[in-house]
Amino acid sequence: MTSRPVTQILLPVRNIFGVLACISALTACTVGPDYLRPDSGLQEAVLLPRPEYSGSSPISHTEVPALWWSLFNDPLLMEFESRALLSNLDLQIATNRIEQSRAQLGITGADLLPSISASASYAREAISQHGYFAALGAPTTPNNFWQIGFDATWELDLWGRARRANEGAAATLEATTYEREAFRVTLAAEIARCYLQIRGTQAQLDIANQNRTIAERTLDLVESRQRNGIATRFETSSARAQLATINAAISEQTQRRNALMNALALLLGEKPRALDAQLRQAMPIPSLPSEVPVGIPSELARRRPDILRAEAQLHAATASIGVAKADFYPRIGLRGRIGAEAFESGDLSSWDSRLFSVGPTVYLPIFQGGRLTQRLALTEARQKAAALAFRQTVLLAWHEVDNALDAWAAQQREHEELLLAYEQNKQALQVAERAYQEGAGDYLGVLTTQRNLLSSQTNLNTSATNATLTLVNLYKALGGGWNVTGETK
CATH class of the missing domain: 2.20.200.10 (Outer membrane efflux proteins (OEP))
Known part of the structure; x- marks a missing residue:
C-alpha cells in the first residue's frame, strides 16, 4: 500500500x-439597528441650591472625590469603608455575577469560531x-x-447573528459591572449613614444623661423644700415624673445604639456585637467640610453607575433585535x-x-407559526422598555441631586436656628432655677424650661446628625464612592 x-x-x-x-x-x-448612545440631557442640571438658601456652605464645582467620606476626617469611618469593600457579602455576590456574565460572553463568542x-x-x-x-x-x-x-x-455568520449576540453579551457584562459599582455607591452611603447615626445616638444619650443629672438635682431640691413645708406634693410628683421620662428615653436610645452597631456589623460581614468594643465609646459627630465639591453637570451621567447600567442594558436590548431579525434569514x-x-x-x-x-x-425557516415574528416583536418591545427605563433613571437621578442640594442647604439653615433656640432655653432655665431657689418663682416655670431645654438639645443634636446625613445623600446622588476613571474589573 x-x-x-x-x-x-x-x-x-x-x-x-x-x-x-x-x-x-x-x-x-x-442586520438589525446599530446602537446609538442616547443623550441624557443632564448637562442642563443646576448643581446649586435654590436662591432662597443663599448663605449656606459654599459649593465647589471641582471633581467629586471617589473617597468622599474622607471629607469627614474620621479615621474610624474611613477604616469601616475600606473593610466593607473586602468583606461585604452582597458586594461579593455582585462581583460573582460579573464573573458569570464574563463566562457567558465567552460562550457567546465561541459561536464566531469553528x-x-x-x-x-x-x-x-x-x-x-x-x-x-x-x-x-x-x-x-x-x-x-x-x-x-x-x-x-x-x-x-452571513447576517451578523452571532456578532449581534456577542455584542449583546458584552453589553450585558458591562451592565453587570455597573450594577456592582451602583451597589458600591449604595454600600458606601449606608456605611457612612449607619456610622453617623451611631454617633448621633451616642450624643443623644449624652444629652439625656446630662438632663438626668439636672432632673435628679431638681428632685432633691423639691423634696428638701417639701420637707420644709415650702413645696407641694404636685411639685415633687412632677419632678419624679420628669426624671422617669428621661430614664425611659435613655433606655430607648441605648437600644437604638445597639441595633445600629449590629446593622453596621452586618454591612461589614461581621457577626452581632463584633463592633461593640470599637463603637461603644462615645465620640463626637464628625464635623462638616468647609467646602462641598459637586463636579459639573456634564459629568453627572458618567459618574452615576446606575445611569451607565441602564445605558448598557439598552445597548444589549438593541443588539437582541439584530439576533431576532437574523433568524428570518x-x-x-x-x-x-x-x-x-x-x-x-x-x-x-x-x-x-x-x-x-x-x-x-x-x-x-419556512413556516414557524408566527414564532419568529412574535420573537422580533418581543425584542423590539423590550428595547423600547429599556429606552424608557434609561430615561426614567436619568430623570430620577436629576431629582435626587436637586433634592439633595436643597436638603443640604436647608439643613444648615435649620441648624443655625436650633442652635440659637438652645442658647436661649439654656439661659431661661438658669433664670427659672435661680428664681425658684429664691422663692420668687414656682416650680412649673422650672419644669417648663427644663423640658424646653431638653427638647432643644435633642433637636439640635438631631439637626447636626441630619446635616451629616444630607451630605451622605448628596454624594450618593452624585454617584460618589467608585473610581469613575479606573477599570471596572
Missing part, C-alpha cells in the same frame, strides 16, 4: 474551508445468521471494527469530517482506510 502525508489528506478540506471563509468575509452583513472535535470507536460485532444481510450473502462471523477521525463545523454552515476506519487496527494508518466528507449545510 502507498501511504500519503497527512497534509495531502487535509488539503481538499482546507481548500474548501478557505474558499468559503473568503466568501463569508466578502458577503457578510449585520468547532472541532475528535472521536474514536471500537466495536466487536456480528450480524444475525437468519437476518436480511445473511440472506444476501454477507459473512456472519464476528469481526472488529475501528474508527478514528476529526469533525469540524462552522456556521457562517438562511443559516449556512460548513461541516467536514476526516478520518479512517478499518477492521484491523493496524490498517488505520493505511491510505486506503481514509474517509472524508465536506460540504455546506443550509437551514431556511
Whole structure:
C-alpha cells in the first residue's frame, strides 16, 4: 500500500474551508439597528441650591472625590469603608455575577469560531445468521471494527447573528459591572449613614444623661423644700415624673445604639456585637467640610453607575433585535469530517482506510407559526422598555441631586436656628432655677424650661446628625464612592 502525508489528506478540506471563509468575509452583513448612545440631557442640571438658601456652605464645582467620606476626617469611618469593600457579602455576590456574565460572553463568542472535535470507536460485532444481510450473502462471523477521525463545523455568520449576540453579551457584562459599582455607591452611603447615626445616638444619650443629672438635682431640691413645708406634693410628683421620662428615653436610645452597631456589623460581614468594643465609646459627630465639591453637570451621567447600567442594558436590548431579525434569514454552515476506519487496527494508518466528507449545510425557516415574528416583536418591545427605563433613571437621578442640594442647604439653615433656640432655653432655665431657689418663682416655670431645654438639645443634636446625613445623600446622588476613571474589573 502507498501511504500519503497527512497534509495531502487535509488539503481538499482546507481548500474548501478557505474558499468559503473568503466568501463569508466578502458577503457578510449585520442586520438589525446599530446602537446609538442616547443623550441624557443632564448637562442642563443646576448643581446649586435654590436662591432662597443663599448663605449656606459654599459649593465647589471641582471633581467629586471617589473617597468622599474622607471629607469627614474620621479615621474610624474611613477604616469601616475600606473593610466593607473586602468583606461585604452582597458586594461579593455582585462581583460573582460579573464573573458569570464574563463566562457567558465567552460562550457567546465561541459561536464566531469553528468547532472541532475528535472521536474514536471500537466495536466487536456480528450480524444475525437468519437476518436480511445473511440472506444476501454477507459473512456472519464476528469481526472488529475501528474508527478514528476529526469533525469540524462552522456556521457562517452571513447576517451578523452571532456578532449581534456577542455584542449583546458584552453589553450585558458591562451592565453587570455597573450594577456592582451602583451597589458600591449604595454600600458606601449606608456605611457612612449607619456610622453617623451611631454617633448621633451616642450624643443623644449624652444629652439625656446630662438632663438626668439636672432632673435628679431638681428632685432633691423639691423634696428638701417639701420637707420644709415650702413645696407641694404636685411639685415633687412632677419632678419624679420628669426624671422617669428621661430614664425611659435613655433606655430607648441605648437600644437604638445597639441595633445600629449590629446593622453596621452586618454591612461589614461581621457577626452581632463584633463592633461593640470599637463603637461603644462615645465620640463626637464628625464635623462638616468647609467646602462641598459637586463636579459639573456634564459629568453627572458618567459618574452615576446606575445611569451607565441602564445605558448598557439598552445597548444589549438593541443588539437582541439584530439576533431576532437574523433568524428570518438562511443559516449556512460548513461541516467536514476526516478520518479512517478499518477492521484491523493496524490498517488505520493505511491510505486506503481514509474517509472524508465536506460540504455546506443550509437551514431556511419556512413556516414557524408566527414564532419568529412574535420573537422580533418581543425584542423590539423590550428595547423600547429599556429606552424608557434609561430615561426614567436619568430623570430620577436629576431629582435626587436637586433634592439633595436643597436638603443640604436647608439643613444648615435649620441648624443655625436650633442652635440659637438652645442658647436661649439654656439661659431661661438658669433664670427659672435661680428664681425658684429664691422663692420668687414656682416650680412649673422650672419644669417648663427644663423640658424646653431638653427638647432643644435633642433637636439640635438631631439637626447636626441630619446635616451629616444630607451630605451622605448628596454624594450618593452624585454617584460618589467608585473610581469613575479606573477599570471596572
